[in-house]
Amino acid sequence: MISGGGTGGHIFPAIAIADALKKEDPSTQILFVGAQGRMEMERVPKAGYEIVGLNISGIQRRLTWKNLLVPFKLISSLLKARSLIKSFRPDAAIGVGGYASGPLLRVASWMGIPTLLQEQNSYPGITNKLLAKRADSICVAYDGMGRFFDENKLVLTGNPTRENVTRIEGKKEEALKEFGLEQGLPVLLVIGGSLGARSINNAIKENLNALVDRRVQVIWQTGRFYFEEMKSVINSDHSVYIHPLQFIDRMDLAYAAADIIISRAGAISISELCIVGKPTILVPSPNVSEDHQTKNAMALVNRKAAILIKDSEISSKLVNEMDSLIDNKELQKELSKNILPLGIKDAPKKIVEEIYRISKP
Secondary structure (H helix, E strand, C coil): CEECCCCHHHHHHHHHHHHHHHHHCCCCCCEEEEECCCCHHHHHHHCCCEEEEECCCCCCCCCCHHHHHHHHHHHHHHHHHHHHHHHHCCCCEEECCCCCHHHHHHHHHHCCCCEEEEECCCCCCHHHHHHHHHCCEEEECCCCHHHCCCHHHEEECCCCCCHHHHCCCCCHHHHHHHHCCCCCCCEEEEECCCCCCHHHHHHHHHCHHHHHHCCCEEEEECCCCCHHHHHCCCCCCCCCCEEEECCCCCHHHHHHHCCEEEECCCHHHHHHHHHHCCCEEECCCCCCHHHHHHHHHHHHHCCCCCEECCHHHHHHHHHHHHHHHHHCHHHHHHHHHHHHHHCCCCHHHHHHHHHHHHHCC
């Protein structure tokens, strides 16, 4: 059983682990457990896996009556998790972070089922920190995680990425057709995370005319919350070059089409970008714990493997940084050369090996 979600940063590693388990043994039975109404309930079935939703949510930071329901939802989710485990009888339970993984892995550990946590970030989420004490193994992507977790449980695997997403060789022509792009013009891929990023979206919106004047083609993942607003500002002059999308299903083709990528600096985005190897401008989100996205980005910037623009400066610096990068082929080559060695391609395989290890009788 694999549980967790809420954002792509939790969901896509979970799918990558499931794919690796199926690759190792096609007869493996996998059940996902997510939170009702969250992104995983849509994305996991699209990846070909069954998912069951728990009626679970976190505490809102603002004062709201909905917080009064949290204890009742937690009890309900614990009971449903127990029922699911008794029915499915898993050999192991895997948590990738997010609300749903809390009840499932807590009950699994109570019932004597081996549990494994996969922590994507350099600063762990609340759910994984709460579950760590009873976990049998904790797979991490960064050194120094012993300050949060028991060193004896840690396994440095890297972050699992979806092989079908990062395999882009020979797909350029197909990618251009997929997005309706013209051969020979620069392509900018803008990805603000699975839910979208207002600051990045606003920067593109405010610089639409400049992008069109420069004949830059833009594949623009706005995120679900911002799509209608951003789509509404695209006129007939823009639409030849600017292609807003709520979500990109074929990320492999988006990566293949791109000459330059603008992205948040979440752990999974960074892991994919290191394997893809395209010149990248990172815009870390300021709204994360311990400012970990800036730390993720600086790990690349310090190796001259990416360019960083602060979130507060993206609107004013976007066009100049993009122009400089488009015009400087040598810098593009240097960024690509330096980012590629940082990619870890076998993380899913390492995690599967750890799952097999803890689930042996």
